[in-house]
Amino acid sequence: MPSLWFVMPAYGRLSLTAICLRQLRRTCDSLSENGIHASAVVIADDANLDVANGLGFATVPRDNQFLSRKFNDGIQLALDRTYNPRPATHVVPIGSDDWVDYRLFLDLPTDRTMVGFQHMSFVREDGHNLTVHQLRYEGGCGIRIYPRNIMATVGFRPADEDRKRGCDTSILTNLKVAGAIRRIEHRPTDPLSIVDWKSPDVQVTTYAEVAARHVSRETFDPFDVLADRFPGEALNEMQAHYGRVAVAA
Amino acid sequence: MAYTKSAAHYDQILIDGVDVSNAFNEFGRTGENETLDATGFSATGNAETVPGTTTAGFTGTVLYGPEIEAILWPLFEDKTICEVAWQPDGLVTLATPFQTHVGNCYLNQLDVTDTKGGVRNATVRFDPADATGINMVTST
Amino acid sequence: MTQHGRFEVVGSFRFRGHEIGEQFEAKVTPQIERAVARRNIVCLELITPRVPDGFRLPRGWLDE
Numbered sequence: 001m002p003s004l005w006f007v008m009p010a011y012g013r014l015s016l017t018a019i020c021l022r023q024l025r026r027t028c029d030s031l032s033e034n035g036i037h038a039s040a041v042v043i044a045d046d047a048n049l050d051v052a053n054g055l056g057f058a059t060v061p062r063d064n065q066f067l068s069r070k071f072n073d074g075i076q077l078a079l080d081r082t083y084n085p086r087p088a089t090h091v092v093p094i095g096s097d098d099w100v101d102y103r104l105f106l107d108l109p110t111d112r113t114m115v116g117f118q119h120m121s122f123v124r125e126d127g128h129n130l131t132v133h134q135l136r137y138e139g140g141c142g143i144r145i146y147p148r149n150i151m152a153t154v155g156f157r158p159a160d161e162d163r164k165r166g167c168d169t170s171i172l173t174n175l176k177v178a179g180a181i182r183r184i185e186h187r188p189t190d191p192l193s194i195v196d197w198k199s200p201d202v203q204v205t206t207y208a209e210v211a212a213r214h215v216s217r218e219t220f221d222p223f224d225v226l227a228d229r230f231p232g233e234a235l236n237e238m239q240a241h242y243g244r245v246a247v248a249a
Numbered sequence: 250m251a252y253t254k255s256a257a258h259y260d261q262i263l264i265d266g267v268d269v270s271n272a273f274n275e276f277g278r279t280g281e282n283e284t285l286d287a288t289g290f291s292a293t294g295n296a297e298t299v300p301g302t303t304t305a306g307f308t309g310t311v312l313y314g315p316e317i318e319a320i321l322w323p324l325f326e327d328k329t330i331c332e333v334a335w336q337p338d339g340l341v342t343l344a345t346p347f348q349t350h351v352g353n354c355y356l357n358q359l360d361v362t363d364t365k366g367g368v369r370n371a372t373v374r375f376d377p378a379d380a381t382g383i384n385m386v387t388s389t
Numbered sequence: 390m391t392q393h394g395r396f397e398v399v400g401s402f403r404f405r406g407h408e409i410g411e412q413f414e415a416k417v418t419p420q421i422e423r424a425v426a427r428r429n430i431v432c433l434e435l436i437t438p439r440v441p442d443g444f445r446l447p448r449g450w451l452d453e
Contacts, residue, residue, distance in 0.1 A: 056448035268403035
């Protein structure tokens with residue numbers, strides 16, 4: 001039976017991360033109901049680990065000095081028999097502020113094919129605006145599907161150990177240099193299948209930078225357009241997080 | 250539509266991994282596609298072209314001193330391949346996604362110039378060392 | 390497994406985004422070796438990066 005682990009480094013942002021972790025639990029359960037045994041590993045050194053444990057996810061205690069090292073820890077725990085007697089067949093790096101539609105992962109790649117997604121949505125820091133974007137570069141966003149044998153080529157630790165940012169690029173670059181990837185497949189998807197919930201306490205002018213750099217289409221209210229795609233309880237939680245009054249269905 | 254405009258203050262430049270940002274006061278990426286003539290018979294008689302080979306690299310002006318010399322001179326003299334990375338606004342908090350221009354390069358020009366009374370500086374040029382060339386990579 | 394090391398940034402320049410005095414772990418590559426030779430960084434020890442102790446697998450993962 002194929003299996004998949006999401007690899008999620010987390011740091012602070014306890015309220016937002018908890019909402020995303022609960023939604024990830026639902027995503028994993030939906031995958032398991034559809035024949036793909038799914039779970040996640042959270043790499044952190046704060047209360048995010050408690051939330052992850054409570055949801056039945058794997059955990060790795062690691063400080064936040066180097067983000068790339070946290071990704072490596074999670075990928076290695078997922079795939080390396082030294083630590084996991086039942087390694088997963090695939091891994092998907094994911095951010096602690098991302099939601100993903102489980103249907104993106106029903107068709108898992110084989111051999112040495114990496115799957116990437118070039119369409120996704122970003123929600124503005126105040127929660128009032130969602131914009132869909134096409135990321136016109138190789139690999140698309142950092143949420144990619146890697147088969148286990150690709151990661152085995154680099155000892156299950158694909159990123160440079162000392163990066164604080166740009167980890168998705170580091171992973172892809174190192175895998176290509178090692179000859180681990182035979183093909184990169186960009187799957188056309190509905191951009192509402194991947195949602196990045198921006199936070200005002202982390203980045204500066206992030207949403208505006210995204211809008212300036214990438215092909216953007218018209219904007220929407222996130223809680224209207226996502227209503228048919230993600231569970232109402234998750235949307236209500238997120239709406240409350242942004243301080244917006246939830247509209248009764 | 251409003252276009253983003255900014256002054257260049259915060260560029261980050263890494264040469265062989267070393268952050269030499271503060272030693273440079275000018276840096277950039279060059280890029281040009283060769284122009285190939287593809288003119289055929291037509292009612293207008295206008296020339297037509299297709300882009301050919303791409304040449305690219307990095308150029309810059311560095312404020313030259315012993316620490317910079319210790320980094321650059323061996324790269325030049327030994328013809329060593331090194332990674333060069335340039336990230337506009339890289340020295341301040343970055344929004345995501347962000348872009349970096351990066352490539353494995355040879356340092357093929359190192360012109361050191363002294364002007365009486367002026368700051369000693371050098372002109373540098375890096376050229377790609379492999380078929381990967383100079384790429385603009387984006388990270389989320 | 391490619392050799393890794395724990396390094397510290399010394400001298401006058403930041404190195405690969407690390408501040409002077411900061412320690413980091415990295416694969417030993419020609420770039421790292423040149424940085425050591427220039428004394429941009431010093432090698433504190435050779436290591437093998439690994440998952441830290443205290444990890445947990447998913448609940449019930451080995452039962453199925």
